[in-house]
Amino acid sequence: MWQMVQRSFGGPDVFERAEVPRPTPGPGQVLVRVVATSVNAADWKVRSGVNRQLGEPPLVLGLDVSGIVAAVGDEATRFAPGDAVYGMVFGGANAEYVVAQQNRLASVPVSIDPVHAAALPVAGVTAWQALSSVRPGERVLVHAAAGGVGHLAVQIAARRGASIAATARTGNHAYLRALGVTEPIDYRTTDFTTAVREVDLVVDLIGGDYTDRSLTVLSETGQVVAAEGPATHPDSRVRRLYVDPTTAVLDELAATVDRGELTVDIAQILPITELAAAHRRSESGRVRGKIVLTADR
Ligand SMILES: NC(=O)c1ccc[n+]([C@@H]2O[C@H](COP(=O)([O-])OP(=O)(O)OC[C@H]3O[C@@H](n4cnc5c(N)ncnc54)[C@H](OP(=O)(O)O)[C@@H]3O)[C@@H](O)[C@H]2O)c1
CATH class of the missing domain: 3.40.50.720 (NAD(P)-binding Rossmann-like Domain)
Structure with a gap:
């Protein structure tokens, strides 16, 4: 599978595409084929090294994920392969597949497409x-x-x-x-x-x-x-405040969206190949709403 990796802290051009083995989900985990992710302010802060919450490079960024369950680990009974899910991972969503904790995922809102759902978890x-x-x-x-x-x-x-x-x-x-x-x-x-x-x-x-x-x-x-x-x-x-996306909160958020009470505004949808441009725009501090990245090859 591919992932967008950074081997040092740096500017928006620090990312490179790498081929790596597809990970296996452990107990309570789910392997998600990523449909889309979004850019959060934390992404460019981690990229530049201002925020060291994800540790030292090499790093794969991407906190929001929307995608399709590809495999489940032991004790991960909440979802089955083929389910459309959205939620948060602690880095790694700028990739073809990512392993997520099942208790950080929920079913995508039914009223919006999975690409838009990627804008919701962290911000929502x-x-x-x-x-x-x-x-x-x-x-x-x-x-x-x-x-x-x-x-x-x-x-x-x-x-x-x-x-x-x-x-x-x-x-x-x-x-x-x-x-x-x-x-x-x-x-x-x-x-x-x-x-x-x-x-x-x-x-x-x-x-x-x-x-x-x-x-x-x-x-x-x-x-x-x-x-x-x-x-x-x-x-x-x-x-x-520290974001704590549990399945329960993600479910409530999805229900609110499905009742038409909350609309996520998408400023731009870009393919993941435009990751550097997305970071530049987010880092400008001028984005209205969210920038979404689709996991196009
Ligand atoms: N603690 C947590 O768990 C957590 C979770 C999520 C986000 N955050 C943090 O929360 C902050 C906001 O995140 P975000 O994703 O919403 O960021 P964002 O989307 O990048 O915010 C961009 C917006 O900031 C506005 N802005 C810039 N400077 C401003 C100023 N001086 N006064 C008022 N508005 C200003 C801009 O509006 P104008 O164009 O009108 O200026 C723009 O629309 C970030 O620092 C992020 O790291 C923390």
Whole structure:
């Protein structure tokens, strides 16, 4: 089988295609023939070496997977060969086949094609987890609302009856209003700390000084959920979020999509041979929605 490997940390051109033996799924694991994956910010952070969560090269990136079960390991009873599944792997999806833990997979939403389903796992589950506590009538502020996680977070918050402020460039404001944002803020011209207050939940997809500045806009019981930044924060109102895609959450996400309550927006679909271009575009920080990569040879 083929995979897109990097033998050192580096720029978007570091990937090369390699032929390797097809892996065998172990206990509780499933071998998936990849139909598509997507680019997450973590991919280019790992590629460059800023994020060392996947260890040292050689590395095969790709966290999201949508594909067809090709084989199952011992005790992997949840799926059978031929099933269409989607979910998350801890690297390796930029390949023809990848081994996944069965408890990180679910059946693909029936209302979208498997290529679109590849855009959902990491971004969708992150957004889902970030908004788990939101109640109707609460005020939510989403930073980087137009991005992969952000555009899904906005939709989930709107569905739960929250009122939503969001940071994004003006060019994305009409788009975000259509998703449910009532107070779009152009972070280039307006300091969000002067534009919103009494916020019950900030979904911070930027980190850095955004986290500390977000604390100043909170209501008395407000919280910041930070997907970026250090593991712990001295202020107990900051909760650091780590994506944890279980079958149960992926099932809920799929059901939400199938009810027409959540739409994943695809900025671009590229073949995996365009992996470097996809990384360049994602790294620009300007993508609206998600970039999907199909596992074309
Ligand atoms: N902890 C976890 O488990 C976890 C999971 C998933 C993601 N994350 C992290 O969450 C972050 C967001 O991920 P993503 O996949 O959504 O990223 P993304 O899709 O690459 O985000 C791109 C978006 O960011 C917006 N943006 C850029 N700079 C901004 C700024 N200063 N203020 C407001 N918006 C800005 C852009 O909108 P404009 O063009 O309007 O500026 C663009 O639409 C990343 O840092 C990622 O690593 C963490």
